[in-house]
Amino acid sequence: MTRISAALLILALLAGATLCQDAPAWQPPEGAKFTAEDVSIERKEGEGAFQIAGTLRVPTGDKPGAGWPAVLFVSGSGSQTRHGFQGKLDIGTWEVLDAVANAGFVVLATDDRGIGATPMGAEGVKPTEIGYNHLLGDARACLDWLKAREGVNKQRVFVIGHSEGGLTAPILAGESEIAGVVYMAAAGRNMYDITLEQVEASMAKLPKATRDANLKAQREFQDAVKEGREPDFNILGAAAAPALKNAWKLQVEPIKAWWHDHFNLDVPALQAKVKCPVFVAQGAADFQVSPERDAKQIVKDLMAGECADVKLKIYADLDHLFKPCNGKPSEMKMYFEDRRVDPAFIRDIVQWLEDHR
DSSP states (O other), X not given: OTTHHHHOOOOOSSOSSOOXXXXXXXXXXXXXXXXXXXXXXXXXXXXXXXXXXXXXXXXOSOOOTTOEEEEEEEOOSSOOOTTSEXXXXXXXXXXXXXXXXXXXXXXXXXXXXXXXXXXXXXXXXOGGGOOHHHHHHHHHHHHHHHHHSTTEEEEEEEEEEETTHHHHHHHHHHHSOOSEEEEESXXXXXXXXXXXXXXXXXXXXXXXXXXHHHHHHHHHHHHHHHHTSOOOTTTTOGGGHHHHHHHIIIIIGGGHHHHHHHHXXXXXXXXXXXXXXXXXXXXXXXXXXXXXXXXXXXXXXXXXXXXXXXXXXXXXXXXXXXXXXXXXXXXXXXXXXXXXXXXXXXXXXHHHHHHTO
């Protein structure tokens, strides 16, 4: 039973743990048609407050009479900087945002909690206390700030959400007036189901008895978190209980609040509230979310609601980061290779935003 804790996976989409902050520096591209300004956004939380740090890209051309159209970028799970760095991992966010700003959009992106210049939260907050709803509140604060920013046309503010951000974006769209949403490799199902699927896939080479035991324990852990209770550590028998207690303490308790909020989301219902135009983009080689079970499900749920303008595009050979796999199966280690975000995908995002500006 010693393999239980090793096989259990407790993170979905990009990665729930903060990586080393030794990130590369970002500089505006040569010939950029925008300026980059460091900004600070007040985030009130309970009786405390802290500052979310970010970068605002502002076009250098003539400002439209009603103000610039604008984009808020919402990142995926795991702490990453405003430019899309998780330690030495370059997600490629900056490539997309530079192109959007060059097309004449104000663009806001921020450092997630606990990385870059954004603190973990208000003074005294512990990482284990931060749930998805806290991160959702951060995005709300950033959206409100962007809409109030001088020079921004608050009627033409878009949200781009990558991975976990692809769940946050439609929630924001369902709550307030948004000009459009771009879903980048978003989950169309609850994190509960995606996590179980990733766990099962990770154990493909293990014996069936081990796979069955691990999945049984994984479900018990997830059910316990969702229901706000302690798990039954004896679910696999008394001999396995110590290993399960250790896995719970080391792997689950640090993200229990985040898991709990995710597991209690009604994902189809939040999609049904979206009324604005939508672009759903997905890489066909993505091993973290599925074109069939996620991207197409998002479209189905959107069209079952009030959204009448939906574009879906699935990109051959692109992974969760919208980078080419060159015909190879996508896997996590490829994320650390020197690959660039697909230029055609970037052009499609820019074109869609321009068509709806």
